[in-house]
Amino acid sequence: MSREAILDAAEAILRDEGYAAVSSRKVAAVAGLKSKLVHYYFKTMDELFLALLRRVEEQHFAELRKATASGEPLRALWHLSTDPTVPKLHKEFVALATHHEQLRQEIARSAQRTRQVYAAAAESALIVAGLSTSMFPPVAIGMMLDGISRVLSTDKILGLDSGHADAIALVETLLNRLSVSRCEETTDAQQQI
Structure with a gap:
């Protein structure tokens, strides 16, 4: 307790x-x-920060599992990545990691795992949509969604909104094109978590 x-x-x-x-x-x-x-x-405080990071990551991956189990995993992942409550804590951990190697390694491992989840969801969506995974690399789509969401959250902290509406519209267009609605099917993304 x-x-x-x-x-x-x-x-x-x-x-x-x-x-x-x-x-x-x-x-x-x-x-x-x-x-x-x-x-x-x-x-040590390092132990405290590491335990906290692991707890936050455990919660994060539970949310990823829920997102990938939805009817539209890629869209659910996008909505999760644009949740305004997450970025501040993440940015603080990244800043802290610049001074703590073990935290940096843990964050990198977690980020790689998250990237695999996005890539698997993107790959499933591309295949269902009949689009080439070599022309549209799933890992690149995952990075694009994650990257845009990070820029949006950083800009929000800074009070910027230039280009946001266009970027969000572009992502929504992509997600609409890749819309997958097969709730019952277990995706590769779920298996990655």
Whole structure:
């Protein structure tokens, strides 16, 4: 129970104030615990950040599984990637990873796994739509969707919206063209998770 409270507090601070604000004292205060308990459960702050990242990634992959099980996996993945609550936390982990090699490796592993999910969903959609996977590489489509969603979220933080409507319209056109509605079928994307 205390371990989860510590992780909840660290996540809230990370999301609301940024990684520089996460300290054992502050985490303990937000969790309503003594700071010694933070070090009881996590010997170092690196351990705490790694545990938090793994918990967040576990939740992320549960959402990916749900998205790939939907009638339109690629569209569901797009909507998941454009969820405004996710980017801030992700950006904080990436910033933190520039100073922590183990976090960087964990994020890279997770990103590769996510990329495989997108590629598998794109490949299924391309095949059903009768489009060439060599002309339209599934991994490139997955990267494009993920990349556009990241730019949209970064721009939103900066207060920019130039080109957003056109980019979203382009993605929607692509998704409409690749629309797949076979809910019962288990896709390669589900097996990648």
